Amino acid sequence: MPSLPVERTPAFAFLESPLDRAEHLRDDAGVLAARWPLARVVVVDVEGRAAADADGAPLRLHGADIAPADDDAPLFLGLRDDEAWFAVRAANAADVAIPRWIDLRTAAAGWPAFEATAFAQARAVLHWQARHRYCGACGTALEYRRAGWLGWCPRCELEHYPRTDPAVIVAITDGSRLLLGRNPGWPPHRYSTLAGFVEPGESLEQTVEREVLEESGVRILRCRYLASQPWPFPSSLMLGFFAEAAPDEPQVGDELEDARWFTFDEVDAALRGDSPEGGLLLSPSVSISRWLVEYWHAAMATQG
Known part of the structure; x- marks a missing residue:
């Protein structure tokens, strides 16, 4: 395996400038209510897009601009310095003029990092709420508590929490080349690092071996963890x-x-945006996939 750089700071979306989640405030309804009027609010529609101004920048909304429905309390995201941040569904901001809606990938590429990261957090939790409205054990409608982070069943008292699905994503080398794959439906010539979900009872290393073998027939000899990205x-x-x-x-x-x-020269040209017509296209820079490719490229470059 190429000798890797000792340190290479992750440079992809949804990591920089996260909010202080201030979990201790989730049970303090009085404090959250007092902070609501001056709080920043992220509005997310049913398609997972966020409210933006006419130029596509984050729309600066505050709690005083919005009156959430009594049965759909705002989701408390956390604090930035002393400013509270919440998220609401678009239905709760029906009286607010929203010039544009921006998808998360676009926001990740163009918004300030802390606002894109807050949007990502809001999108994930609101999506979980929308898909987990009923108790999986008895079918009763859930009540959302702890400022939106807990779904509680009033019948069987089962607690439901937001889920996160772990998946491995891998830069694979045979010592001089990089293995990449493409899915149907991607833009022509777009390739990416291989990825797959972790199965129950499986270690991360076992997932790497299984997924790569299943998807490409290539045998993994050894692997090491580098970094993670909320997605x-x-x-x-x-x-x-x-x-x-x-x-x-x-x-x-x-x-x-x-x-x-792919050879080093092919990847090098793609990273420089200098691939010949019909040459390799890589994932955008907002993704950990692109960073993994850059990591391999840097490791190979140090070997001359």
């Missing part, structure tokens, strides 16, 4: 790995349209 599409946590593999010829099955080894 609320809708509720994943991407766990980034760097792996050494046997130089097997990729064989794809049902999951990928194609998988192949």
